[in-house]
Amino acid sequence: MSTPSSDDRRLRVVTGSNSDGAQVATLLDAATIRVDLPVGTVHRRHQLLVLTLVDLLGRLFPRIDVRCDTSIASDAGLPPGPNALFDRLTSAARNGGLTPLTPNSSATITVHVGTVPDLTDSGLHIVADGGDWVSYNGTEPTQLPADGWGGAIPIGPLLSACRAAGQVTHLVLSEATNTASVPASVYADALRHVADSVPVDTETPTHVAPVLNAVLVGAGSVGGAAVFALSHVPSLTGSLIVTDPQRLEAKNLDRALLATSTVASAEELKADVAATALTHLPDFHVTPWPHTLEEWVASQPADEALPLVLAAVDSREARRSIQDCLPLELINAACNPTEVHISGHRTGDGPCVCCLHMAEVLDATRIRIRVLAADTGLNERFVREYLVNDQPMDAQMVRFIEQHRGLANGALASYGGKTFEQLRVGALLYGATPVNTGGGTVAVAAPYITALAGVLLAAEALKDAGPEFAVYRLGPRGPATKYAENPLAGASQAMLTNPSRWPTHECLCRSTRRLRLMALKYDLDQS
Secondary structure, X not given: OOOOOOOOOOEEEEEOOHHHHHHHHHHHHHOOEEEEOOOOOOOHHHHHHHHHHHHHHOOOOOOEEEEXXXXXXXXXXXXXXXXXXXXXXXXXXXXXXXXOOOXXXXXXXXXXXXXXXXXXXXXXXXEEEEEOOEEEEXXXXXXXXXXXXXXXXXXXXXXXXXXXXXXXXXXXXXXXXXXXXXXXEEEEEOOOOEEEOOOOOOOOOOOOOOEEXXXXXXXXXXXXXXXXXXXXXXXXXXXXXXXXXXXXXXXHXXXXXXXXXXXXXXXXXXXXXXXXXXXXXXXXXXXXXXXXXXXXHHOOOOOOOOOEEEEOOOOHHHXXXXXXXXXXXXXXXXXXXXXXXXXXXXXXXXXOOOHHHHHHHHOHHHHHHHHHHHHHOOOHHHHHHHHHOOOEOOHHHHHHHHHHOOOOOOOOXXXXXXXXXXXXHHOXXXXXXXEEOXXXXXXXXXXXXXXXXXXXXXXXXXXXXXXXXXXXXXXXXOOOOEEEEOOOOOHHHOEEEOOOOOOOOOOHHHOHHHHHHXXXXXXXXOO
């Protein structure tokens, strides 16, 4: 078995040796993923689903076999692109920069998009369907209507694509983990956050052109997926400020829907890439701000109220910084290997975004020292000294850590001269699927996890954009504060919860001064 190249962005050996990485890389490279489309007319909702699915799969799997009539035209409601759907699919499969490999004659897994499965072929079969707010994923034929309904809201098809990509990845990697399970039938309504094994019998409100006025903080994997979702709402109006000081890099190709080989190689600003993705919407005005939210707030009049804040950042510190900017209404998206969660907040009414993470913040240093000591083999006093003083590691220390973790010589060489905190962040499985090979743990990029979080974030933003949907938005005035979904368990086991507000003054939302300033900024009743 060959050793994966060191620049294989799809995976990272966390523990074990290079042979563990090679084992997982072989699974990804050998699998043929077949995607079947409906025969005849392919409606926009199915075109959107398959384009997103192929984009996500193409970032991990080089052998993708799309069964599509080359004469089918792209739907006029899609963003600008090739006239032929097949050409769009070919391009989408290569967005992640993988070199395509010839599909095998027998598919490892077949995904049927909105069609009745042909179970006569060998291999595994799953079905994906969706429209408006509703998604379907399972192994049974879909019961959603086959006609052209469901074009106004793209959330259902997008969520179905994310979940199907996760199921495919899990099934392929199950050869290493010996664990795979795909529910037979799950219909999920993202408007109300309910799911069942049969179509959800609810009446969807009449669609009115949504008007969204918001600021998006972070345009990376999660924020970029939210932008991707919004770009598929042809009737969207309003305005969006996109704040992100970072540039896209090659490493973003394994999990960011807006990252293509072209923009990543040019290292374009994430805020600019997000704005470009929305330029085809004539009545939706986007302002890229390649700086932080704090700098944007500082550039506005002191009494200027913030619009709805969409938080798509990946650290507690970044969320605290956002809360310090005094947002009134905020929607937060977060993810890790076992959970995607979305939460709605109104400062002073229910928990703020920092309340959900306050226990971790207060205990963060102790936890980090303990985890780093266990992961590196160094004693806690030594780790504390290096962590508190932000002291860089030398090559000898890095080699000791490699040996402790059973890694090949040089596996962590890039951390020479860097700090323990940089090592800790680099070892996080953010947006990745941990695969236990028996000899070690390999983190496999999971673009479907960050995409799922981003689409759910966009869904909550769209609910806020129209009075007919606002009653369903997460938050203290909605059905619940937090929605949490295990990407592998699926929507059928998701949970709605109402976490408590942090009881004491450690949290920013308990600051009397801040609450007074917010009352003035948003003209709130101070009684």
